[in-house]
Amino acid sequence: MKTEHNSTLHQRIFDLVEAIPAGKVTTYGQIGGIVGGCSGRIVGFALASLRYTENRQVPWQRVINRQGKISLTGPDAALQRALLEDEGVRFSAEGVIDLAEFGWKT
DNA sequence: AGTATGACGGTTT
């Protein structure tokens, strides 16, 4: 378990996500492109294993999909939204975030 | 070692 991540895409993704400033959000595809052009799926999977281990303080909440919405399915989705709203991110009535406004600029 | 799947993204139907 723990999905040992040593010097892998995981490590790089975590480092990048930690660099996201509060109140800003990023997309899986964006991160994937920065770390090495990997598909957003890889980023999502990396973060998915992250919440399992929780051995890292990665603000996975600031990572959303290209639609500016939360891709999670379970109760984690509500948690993510709550965390983002707490950081100042405004959600639309549809639960969509304005990436043009809150999108993290590299 | 091979198969199945996943917190996505872009294209096609």
Added chain:
DNA sequence: AAAACCGCCATAC
């Protein structure tokens, strides 16, 4: 415009 499909790469079984 919305839904479905395929494709990308890594992790899990």
